[in-house]
Amino acid sequence: MERQKLLIIGLDCATPSLFFDRHLRNVPMLKRLQASGIRGQLRSSDPPITIPAWMCMATGRTPGQLGVYGFRHLKKGTYDKAWIASSSSIPAKTAWEVLGERGIQSIVVGIPPTYPVRPFNGNLISCFITPSTENQFTHPSELKNEILAKFGHYTFDVSFRIEERKELFENLIKMTRERHEVLKHLLRTKPWDLCWFVEIGLDRVHHSYWKYFDEHHKDHQPGNEYQGYIDEYERLLDHDVKEIVDLVPDDTKVFVVSDHGAQPMDGCVCVNEWLMKEGYLTLNKYPDKITQPEKLDVDWARTRAIGWGGYYARIFFNVKGREPRGIIEKTDYIKEREELRRKIEAMTGPSGKVLGNKTFISEDLYPDGYVGDDPDLFVYFGDLAWRSAGTVGHKRLFLEENDTGPDDAVHAKQGLFIGTTKQQYAKVAADSESAIDKKLKGNKIQQFSIYDIYPTIMQHFGLELPKNARGKPIKLSK
Numbered sequence: 001m002e003r004q005k006l007l008i009i010g011l012d013c014a015t016p017s018l019f020f021d022r023h024l025r026n027v028p029m030l031k032r033l034q035a036s037g038i039r040g041q042l043r044s045s046d047p048p049i050t051i052p053a054w055m056c057m058a059t060g061r062t063p064g065q066l067g068v069y070g071f072r073h074l075k076k077g078t079y080d081k082a083w084i085a086s087s088s089s090i091p092a093k094t095a096w097e098v099l100g101e102r103g104i105q106s107i108v109v110g111i112p113p114t115y116p117v118r119p120f121n122g123n124l125i126s127c128f129i130t131p132s133t134e135n136q137f138t139h140p141s142e143l144k145n146e147i148l149a150k151f152g153h154y155t156f157d158v159s160f161r162i163e164e165r166k167e168l169f170e171n172l173i174k175m176t177r178e179r180h181e182v183l184k185h186l187l188r189t190k191p192w193d194l195c196w197f198v199e200i201g202l203d204r205v206h207h208s209y210w211k212y213f214d215e216h217h218k219d220h221q222p223g224n225e226y227q228g229y230i231d232e233y234e235r236l237l238d239h240d241v242k243e244i245v246d247l248v249p250d251d252t253k254v255f256v257v258s259d260h261g262a263q264p265m266d267g268c269v270c271v272n273e274w275l276m277k278e279g280y281l282t283l284n285k286y287p288d289k290i291t292q293p294e295k296l297d298v299d300w301a302r303t304r305a306i307g308w309g310g311y312y313a314r315i316f317f318n319v320k321g322r323e324p325r326g327i328i329e330k331t332d333y334i335k336e337r338e339e340l341r342r343k344i345e346a347m348t349g350p351s352g353k354v355l356g357n358k359t360f361i362s363e364d365l366y367p368d369g370y371v372g373d374d375p376d377l378f379v380y381f382g383d384l385a386w387r388s389a390g391t392v393g394h395k396r397l398f399l400e401e402n403d404t405g406p407d408d409a410v411h412a413k414q415g416l417f418i419g420t421t422k423q424q425y426a427k428v429a430a431d432s433e434s435a436i437d438k439k440l441k442g443n444k445i446q447q448f449s450i451y452d453i454y455p456t457i458m459q460h461f462g463l464e465l466p467k468n469a470r471g472k473p474i475k476l477s478k
Contacts, residue, residue: 003193005252006460009241010198012050013206014258016041016416020445026234029242033256035439036428037420038476040446044260046365047312047378048411051085053259053450054112059092060454060469064362066090067372070310076373077322080294086129087113095457096120099194104461107186109197123190128157128200151182160204161405168208169229176201180240187247205233206262210408217264245422252422253460257453261412268389268399269381271307278343280305290393300325304336309390311411314375337376344379350398355382384410417448419476448474
């Protein structure tokens, strides 16, 4: 049976403020896709992190329902047993797995986390957490040999928190071009009804070069040698999008989506240094070098809470009967938690002004339920404008830079959505810039949720919508 195909172009970290406004000059193809269909901000998951956000999009489930709250997790009831999220951590079926059970085939490339590979009805290349091409990174397994024989290698990610910015950019360009050629090969040679790929390179570019292009960044220096790198990368990405759209059938429906946005990083809050200052965390010995929280010499008999770092902070309490050496009585847990929330939300930054921190508990974020190793508190420092530094040894409360390597940007809650068809796009493809600008002015930016994508896919293929779905199908009519 001939079905209308669905192409989902995933641009990790694509930001509405750039692709809907400031950087439209770099992306004429994306501009025309916007003009031909609908566009909107796509509110991400809480937390708005690559893992779990893409899986929230692919399953329609919240991080709470998935039990995945980031890349690294601390096993409840322990102080140092950390685990890393992978495809094995995802208890729900993805859209391509559900479709595959009904004979609807998919091409899936680079969606995090899809390693280790899970078999389904289609072709898949796994994501950036894949250790190397020595591992099984495709489904079916023979696709691995096909890819390596034709292209010689495959790059899953690049080391991006490094100082060698020129070398990094060369590696990013190489990785993106390589993935693009592989994707074109799959589109030409494999059967598909749904094609969904994610380009992780845009995320790496934002984290590595934001301060170089953005005059609003605290560390921006006009005329720096890397100022044009993001422009160059966006032009490459836009060119690749055009080639992919040109390859698909004329009646294909086309979505462009991102898992979250980006914004300038204002600095880092040393969450454990602050917890020590406030009397929540006590060490037997302060480290003589920068030390991760799970490796600290903690006096648990006098410690009520410890924190983890990242784009948001996770606070773990030391509760009697739950942690091995817990000291907070279960009857005092809520009181302790609410008191700490008030203190965190009243925190002032280096300037003496209130940072605008926001704190959440699982009940707030996941009214449909939650499982797994969720923290006692989720903290968005400066409403995500500040990173959380979980490391100790800085001897101060705030850092100007990231504590785990160079990083110029932090995540923002709004990703983006563009929806159209190739036929609609073809009607405006050759229009002048002034005509496109006029169409865009009348094409308002709508508001969508990351949870709307899954039911939209199901509806597109005529499948029953999930019961109690958090999202709703997106209509492509303006």
